[in-house]
Amino acid sequence: MFRLVVFVASLAVATTTAAHFPWLYVADDSEPRLFFGEGLDHREYHLPDAVAGAEVWQEAIDAPALRLEMEPLEEEGFLGLAASQQIEPRGFLRTTIDYGNYHGSRLIYDAQHFPAENPEAWPEPVLAPEGLSATLRVEGDQLVVVILHSGAKPLTGAKVTLSNAEGGPGLSAATDDNGSTRFSRAAMIDGLNGLMVMHVDKRATGEISGKGYASTTRILTATFNYRSREAAKVSALQPLPQAVASFGAAVSEGQLYVYGGHIGQAHDHSRENLSGYFGRISLDGGGWESLPAGPPLQGLPLVAHEGQLYRVGGLDARNASGEEEDLHSVDQFARFDPGTGRWTDLQPLPGPRSSHNAAVLNGILYVVGGWALAGDSDGEWQAGAIAYDLCSTDAAWITLPEPPFKRRALAVSHVDGQLAVLCGMTEEAQLSKQVFFYNPASRSWSEGPDFPGSAFGGFGLSAWNLDGKLYAGGMEGVLYRLAEDRSEWEKVDEFQTKRFFHQLVPDGRGGLFAVAGASPTAGHTGSIERLDLVFAAPTARR
Structure with a gap:
């Protein structure tokens, strides 16, 4: 001894x-x-x-x-x-x-x-x-x-x-x-x-x-x-300035951007627990740089396209901590230009939306799922998926064929030229393992293989298309990859910190970063860990 x-x-x-x-x-x-x-x-x-x-x-x-x-x-x-x-x-x-x-x-x-x-x-x-x-x-x-x-x-x-x-x-x-x-x-x-x-x-x-x-x-x-x-999985990047979940994140031109999110204790929704932070950090390391922020919001996606950042909808809390919750989804849609450091308001969403998700495929921004909260209402679930052409100077929101589901706290990405929509919570407050694809060419929806593990693993998960392959992971602490024939999911890595309401983004070196989020055991975290996929040995899971 x-x-x-x-x-x-x-x-x-x-x-x-x-x-x-x-x-x-x-x-x-x-x-x-x-x-x-x-x-x-x-x-x-x-x-x-x-x-x-x-x-x-x-x-x-x-x-x-x-x-x-x-x-x-x-x-x-x-x-x-x-x-x-x-x-x-x-x-x-x-x-x-x-x-x-x-x-x-x-x-x-x-x-x-x-x-x-x-x-x-x-x-x-x-x-x-x-x-x-x-x-x-x-x-x-x-x-x-x-x-x-x-x-x-x-x-x-x-x-x-x-x-x-x-x-x-x-x-x-x-x-x-x-x-x-x-x-x-x-x-x-x-x-x-x-x-x-x-x-x-x-x-x-x-x-x-x-x-x-x-x-x-x-x-x-x-x-x-x-x-x-x-x-060994610890990222070279500094943690976020504060622990946060349910935020937006995107990578553009070698920089990781984060916007808003929920801070403080879980299930405590108030003005004080909305993050007003908007910042970025180089994928090569260094410190976080604060950027001009818009309104404090949570439950929103942040996407990148041709060097510009777009925030889509989100949730605003109007009550103070300890007061009865007064939560409102917003219809805001705005673009940030890193060159000028300014936000530009774009055409609002057709209706308020939060707890949704979005992805860009061939220059088109797709927004799927979510709900609209307004004060003491139970929330109106959003059945429709919408799209916006980011390459057009006179674009307007269009409505896609109605999806065969209503979900919030879901993941959205793409694979093989099709939109991929994963898991989330149903209108009946049930957790889903279902995966759906939307084909823009045929304007039709189809169902894919269920996401592996328990349904809890699909609540607040994140997904990303890296080099043509679709990866997703969440609360279960396992990173999965969709097989090439889209018939099953393969286990490729494990998270060091189990997390959900996080974000998966590319690390610029052939791997993924798992950014912040909430852990079922550790609470909110600002940590960033690297998921190295180069030497991953896939194991099929259905």
Whole structure:
């Protein structure tokens, strides 16, 4: 077992209690836990009173900090605190424990945990005016750790030790003038890893219960999950500026554009939870660039054609957070010119529409599905599909032959010169696995092979035609490709983070990016992961 006694050498003591530290993690059932041990593999030591009363909080989840209800738990292999409530594996957990006057030094523990297995989903912690905190990120084949103290001051010259839940020797490295240090990714295990660092402030003196102390010692433990396979899929692109779902995204001339979407907690629809962000990032990397935005909207597609971006419809929320929902679909149709940085309003849709989808095929914009919400109405489902010629200077919306379905939260793309419409929710609030094709030449609809997996996997999924092949994936966490004869679907890859109401877009290197969305376990995310299709071995699924 790896024991971190070296960290308490400055305390000039070597007792059993001083060699134990609080560690946070999330069990397999998504329930947060805290124990007091020598290392991550030592979870059966009794809790001192100060630790037993720890307040554990979840933060950085696009919502107010949440205090978790921790209760004592004793079972085989574990003695500590556990929360009965499951958490979303995003944001981070933290606690601060004031142990008290310990052999002449005030001992304070800071503990953090990053539940997400996707390094790009690790947020920057909310920094406290006092104490230690760690920020983590993966760059290439290295784990980058930044240690801050007293708010946002770099902790320089500090020894940071990396350990893991399997025990064994730890690996130490010192922080530089920026509070930063690096570890090889090969030093981490697939599973729970931990960092520890100590800081002694000899100027922080005082008295507790009439007994003086000559310094203050803070010890930070920061734990995080890691999966080498998932980390290998991490995109070179920065995450979106905020976690978002149900937004528009498109790639044009080497840039990824995103527009609007839903932020905050799921099912909370309000003005505050509509994103007003419109921005882009180069597919070659770099940072996000904010662009002139139109109205904040969600449930809308964004498409690209000949260097121009088009947003189509969407949902507006007129109520404040906590008020009765007042949601309205819009009929807006507008074009953005990256050259001028301006939006131009185009002919409105024939009627308001949101939760629909769209694709461009041979210069024609096709819009399918959705519904029209208006205040307290139940929503009018849109049966008709419409089209608009983006190459014509005097184009007008035309109505296509009526589809044999009504859907929202569906995917729309194309394959073999035909429009492809996938899955979604029916007017009866049932989830569908059906796939349909529209042939512009014959102006007719036909049915294709059902989408694989459970019907839930087709709700809020995304689809993209890459190099003539149709790919789609969603909540199930599997990327499928339609077979060349369109008779079945082939499994080609897996998402590192299961997500829906996301967007699939080309990465410019023969693969796809899965952009943001909502995860059934992680909540809203701004992460972008790369799905590399070059070496994918297809497996048929019906």
